[in-house]
Amino acid sequence: MSKRAQKYSAYTDTWQTLMDVIIRSASLDKNRKLPLVLTSLAELPEDNSDGPAISFIHGPPGRNIALAIGLRAALPDTPMLLIMNADAVTLGMNHLIHAARRNMGMTLLILRSEVTDAVTASPVQRTNWHSFGIQDCIEKRATPLELATSLEAASVSRGSIDNVDQLSQLVNDAMNTPGFSMIGVTSDKGLPLGVLSRTNLPEYFDSYNEWAEALRVSIAEKAAEAIEVVTEEEPAKSSRNIPRHEVRIAGIGGQGVKLAGSVLNIAAGTHEGLWTTQRGEYGSATRGGPSLVEVVAGSKRISYPRTDTPDVLVLLNQNAANQFADSVKPSGQTIVDADHVKKVPQGAIAVPIVRISVENTGKPIASGVVSLGCIAAVSDVVSLESLKKSVAQKLPAKLVVKNIAALVAGYEATCKVLKGEYNG
Amino acid sequence: MSKFEVMYGNQAIAEGAIKAGCRFYAGYPITPSTEVAEILSDRLPEEGGIFVQMEDEIASMGAIIGASLGGLKSATATSGPGFSLMQENLGYAVGSEIPCVVINVQRVGPSTGLPTKAAQGDIMQARWGTHGDHPIIALSPGSVQDCYDLIIKAFNFSEKYRTPVIFLADALVSSLEEKIELADETVEIFERREPEESPEDYKAFAYTKGGVVPLAKFGEGYRYHVTGLLHDEKGYPTEDSELVSQWWDHMYSKIEDNLDDILLYEEIELDDADIALIAYGGTAMAATRAVSLAREQGIKLGLLKLQTIWPFPEERVKKLAVDMDNIIVPELNFGQIRSEVERLAAGQSNIEGINKADGNQITPDEILTAIQKHLVAGS
Numbered sequence: 001m002s003k004r005a006q007k008y009s010a011y012t013d014t015w016q017t018l019m020d021v022i023i024r025s026a027s028l029d030k031n032r033k034l035p036l037v038l039t040s041l042a043e044l045p046e047d048n049s050d051g052p053a054i055s056f057i058h059g060p061p062g063r064n065i066a067l068a069i070g071l072r073a074a075l076p077d078t079p080m081l082l083i084m085n086a087d088a089v090t091l092g093m094n095h096l097i098h099a100a101r102r103n104m105g106m107t108l109l110i111l112r113s114e115v116t117d118a119v120t121a122s123p124v125q126r127t128n129w130h131s132f133g134i135q136d137c138i139e140k141r142a143t144p145l146e147l148a149t150s151l152e153a154a155s156v157s158r159g160s161i162d163n164v165d166q167l168s169q170l171v172n173d174a175m176n177t178p179g180f181s182m183i184g185v186t187s188d189k190g191l192p193l194g195v196l197s198r199t200n201l202p203e204y205f206d207s208y209n210e211w212a213e214a215l216r217v218s219i220a221e222k223a224a225e226a227i228e229v230v231t232e233e234e235p236a237k238s239s240r241n242i243p244r245h246e247v248r249i250a251g252i253g254g255q256g257v258k259l260a261g262s263v264l265n266i267a268a269g270t271h272e273g274l275w276t277t278q279r280g281e282y283g284s285a286t287r288g289g290p291s292l293v294e295v296v297a298g299s300k301r302i303s304y305p306r307t308d309t310p311d312v313l314v315l316l317n318q319n320a321a322n323q324f325a326d327s328v329k330p331s332g333q334t335i336v337d338a339d340h341v342k343k344v345p346q347g348a349i350a351v352p353i354v355r356i357s358v359e360n361t362g363k364p365i366a367s368g369v370v371s372l373g374c375i376a377a378v379s380d381v382v383s384l385e386s387l388k389k390s391v392a393q394k395l396p397a398k399l400v401v402k403n404i405a406a407l408v409a410g411y412e413a414t415c416k417v418l419k420g421e422y423n424g
Numbered sequence: 425m426s427k428f429e430v431m432y433g434n435q436a437i438a439e440g441a442i443k444a445g446c447r448f449y450a451g452y453p454i455t456p457s458t459e460v461a462e463i464l465s466d467r468l469p470e471e472g473g474i475f476v477q478m479e480d481e482i483a484s485m486g487a488i489i490g491a492s493l494g495g496l497k498s499a500t501a502t503s504g505p506g507f508s509l510m511q512e513n514l515g516y517a518v519g520s521e522i523p524c525v526v527i528n529v530q531r532v533g534p535s536t537g538l539p540t541k542a543a544q545g546d547i548m549q550a551r552w553g554t555h556g557d558h559p560i561i562a563l564s565p566g567s568v569q570d571c572y573d574l575i576i577k578a579f580n581f582s583e584k585y586r587t588p589v590i591f592l593a594d595a596l597v598s599s600l601e602e603k604i605e606l607a608d609e610t611v612e613i614f615e616r617r618e619p620e621e622s623p624e625d626y627k628a629f630a631y632t633k634g635g636v637v638p639l640a641k642f643g644e645g646y647r648y649h650v651t652g653l654l655h656d657e658k659g660y661p662t663e664d665s666e667l668v669s670q671w672w673d674h675m676y677s678k679i680e681d682n683l684d685d686i687l688l689y690e691e692i693e694l695d696d697a698d699i700a701l702i703a704y705g706g707t708a709m710a711a712t713r714a715v716s717l718a719r720e721q722g723i724k725l726g727l728l729k730l731q732t733i734w735p736f737p738e739e740r741v742k743k744l745a746v747d748m749d750n751i752i753v754p755e756l757n758f759g760q761i762r763s764e765v766e767r768l769a770a771g772q773s774n775i776e777g778i779n780k781a782d783g784n785q786i787t788p789d790e791i792l793t794a795i796q797k798h799l800v801a802g803s
Binding site (some may be wrong): 036053054055056057058059060063064065066067068069070071072073074075094097098148205208209212215216219251261262265266269270274276277278279301302303304305306308 | 428429430448450466470471472474476477478479480482483484485486487488489490491492493494495497498512516567568570599600601602603641642644647648649651653659661709710712713735770786787789
């Protein structure tokens, strides 16, 4: 038995050579941590506890590249050494392309088939990775080294399994190169050996850390700059006893219905101290499809978010009125847009909601917010004050004044309608 | 002091994950789960964690396995098509006992299906999607509050039992906005422990009955071997059938011996019920409402709301089948949980489903209509 074979008796010939390369490359830079070795090679050693202190991951074929990305993120100081063969250019090809393209920090050794052929006998293992398979006579070769070069990998090189010294130096060099390095391992004497290409682009996680640090700084700066808004302590839980209260607003995309749902939800949940839910179905502003929001609020947790029988129903156009007018609770209140709903349902009140939006903001986009003013006028579940706070929270600063004006105008117009002082 | 916040489901999942200690996310965006990734792409770097968008869901699953081995609590989020791609590496995580959380916001399948519409069609895929026998834990949130509370549980179970946990949300809860109560400092967060043994004595895959040994941070002093092959207690591949059968015993007992901890469900008005519903996920919202409406009409309807889907709460369902003449199982699939209930009821109770997979949801009215005929028959 050779000296090397005695050292790692559990290993096959290829692995004995590879273990020599791993140990020798590690010894070339003693300041560097030992690498983690990820491999899918079938001839993996069994118990290597007598061998060198290297940890192995025997991952699913091709997927070791993905595993190495997660490990690299978690263990930034530990070199990731991948030893793959055909799986790198078959199952692993997509991962290989993106890891090389993004310069993910790892060293990938691809063993050409003649290197593993020496120790394997079964027909499947004798297939060549430079094509994809058993019928390699009809396929063009896969060229991973050229591919990695074209993707501007940090370094691309070729070593020989018969030259452990040089191969160890190439592995050492690759592990000291930040980013994605690939080493083709051959025993073909006709191929050029050594470093084939090199770039000097930032490693992915180095870029990430720089970006993340800048993000943290900007968040901290924003927090420091933010003007402290003095607000009254909001009640976490309302002292009022409010039974399940359902609100539905139905209009079209571009009327700000979705936003109104969120504003009402925050007003009821945060400022009134009620339990709430909010859901919707939205059309886009450009297409103007039907848009609907449903808010349910009450003193008890809301188990179901849909409003099959609303207490307050706002209908912004005739289609919505046709669809939903009958759903309102007998004790409920329907509010329709005075200009866009021609047939006012029995018991409903008409308020020129869209017109008020245009008057206050120049656009119909605040119709949802105007509707909330109307809702505050017909029901005491959510106050106008709570809605104002919620508008200020939910809208960009430059839009707050106009939207609060629209909200208040909706409230006042509805009060007038209720008193019979206003008629469109 | 309790803190409350208005959130939508995917946001609650993301914030709950951060609270649970998730510090690595790898994923590929897909409707209706995309907001989980969007939020974590900001929140993780803010918390010192790492977010990586991957080339596909196969790689996403691989990367979270790697990060978890490296010591970070890790998660990915997807929907049906991506969940299908994850099955290969999911099996690797099951077999090599690597903690991770896989969030699947379900939509109508198969294939691309109805991308924006809610479904509960991945129940059996969560159980058996990856090949071979295997234990698994799957939780399903029935509200935004559940999204937050149960994702914390998902991370805890995953760490405690060293297993992937599948989080089966659906588009009904993922886009729903709700005021929820946030966890305070008293909430249980299961942190990864250091092994008690010295590196020489450490067996990363010890065949412990009913539990697991802590997973040492890979490559940091503790040396072990990780493989998808069936392995001995140190992780080296084995084909010894005696060892393999001990391995199976360990794998199943770590879940089955801890059902009291893992099985989460709520019983709503079940004590005096004449008729019972079994529901989970977004459909449990309509079922809960149906119970309130039925009670208003004097009908004694109760609900078993499942939060843990796998392992299945077999004993509780068996008992329910003994107590009830009729059990109705509404779900957004063609009876994936109903068939489990039927198996366990073994003829002791009439089991009926309300099933849809057309993108619509099941309403409280439909549930009330379904129970009506049993009331007439029973009176």
